[in-house]
Amino acid sequence: MKNLKHIILFAVYLALFSCKKDQLEIKKTVDPCECASEVSADFVIEEIALWGLAHKWYTETDSILKGSRVRFRAKEDVAEYKWYIGIEELDQPSVIRYFESQWTGSNIPITLVVRKEPNNVCFPLDDGYDSITKVLNVTEYSKVDPNNSNNMLVGTLEGNFRMIEKNATDSIEVGIDFVINSLNTTYINFYNYDGSGGECIEFHQPDLGINYREFRTGDAGGQICKRLRAVVKTPSLNNVEMRFTEYEPGHPEYKIYHYKGRRLGPL
Numbered sequence: 001m002k003n004l005k006h007i008i009l010f011a012v013y014l015a016l017f018s019c020k021k022d023q024l025e026i027k028k029t030v031d032p033c034e035c036a037s038e039v040s041a042d043f044v045i046e047e048i049a050l051w052g053l054a055h056k057w058y059t060e061t062d063s064i065l066k067g068s069r070v071r072f073r074a075k076e077d078v079a080e081y082k083w084y085i086g087i088e089e090l091d092q093p094s095v096i097r098y099f100e101s102q103w104t105g106s107n108i109p110i111t112l113v114v115r116k117e118p119n120n121v122c123f124p125l126d127d128g129y130d131s132i133t134k135v136l137n138v139t140e141y142s143k144v145d146p147n148n149s150n151n152m153l154v155g156t157l158e159g160n161f162r163m164i165e166k167n168a169t170d171s172i173e174v175g176i177d178f179v180i181n182s183l184n185t186t187y188i189n190f191y192n193y194d195g196s197g198g199e200c201i202e203f204h205q206p207d208l209g210i211n212y213r214e215f216r217t218g219d220a221g222g223q224i225c226k227r228l229r230a231v232v233k234t235p236s237l238n239n240v241e242m243r244f245t246e247y248e249p250g251h252p253e254y255k256i257y258h259y260k261g262r263r264l265g266p267l
Helices: 002-028
Strands: 043-051 055-060 068-074 080-085 089-090 094-099 107-117 129-138 143-145 146-153 161-167 170-182 187-190 200-203 210-211 214-216 230-236 239-246 255-265
Touching: 043 107, 043 129, 043 214, 055 210, 055 214, 068 080, 068 107, 080 094, 161 239, 170 255
Parallel strands: none
Antiparallel strands: 043 055, 043 068, 043 210, 068 094, 080 089, 080 107, 107 129, 143 146, 146 170, 161 170, 161 255, 170 187, 187 200, 210 214, 214 230, 230 239, 239 255
């Protein structure tokens, strides 16, 4: 009888262990199609901006400043590519083109055709071919305000903005205005950037980097405007992000203001 109990307990143990082992094996099983995708000609349009002499960045967009360089970048890896940009046909995974001021106001169709060996195990109907066309708008900006020669118009990057910091309960209104002087030097006026009435007027920007949906500044040096630096992004009118920095890390008055919000309209 005692031996029978031992046998039964051993059998139960084996059953439990086997069940747990099966569960572990099930958890380790990966669907081979989980991360797979059909062949796609989707691509990204990125306007290039220079910041100072050495820094470059790319901002995803569908609109650009006139006289800008733009990168068109395919999302599909290791494939055959055919770009149609105006009368040009190009076959690289990404291409960069410069759109001179003569294109101002134009809506330019950009087409990418992609061919690639499809994954017919996961997508039996995929023929390995896709084509997508997107439209690039070359805006009239930047330009001098026809009604005020001291005012520079840059589009959605300036105006009145309703912004709020993370975890804050109240929103604030921030103003940004681009201005120029008789020597064609660009300045920026920041109003209430700290939420407490702080202003930085005629902030000269030798290191200003700007494209249609984003601008970045260096600081003016010394103690001007508390060495204010700014990054402003406007992916859309209702999706605006601002980051202002006073002084530098390690300074006793170092401060960061990070907001999200929307554009209300021009100043």
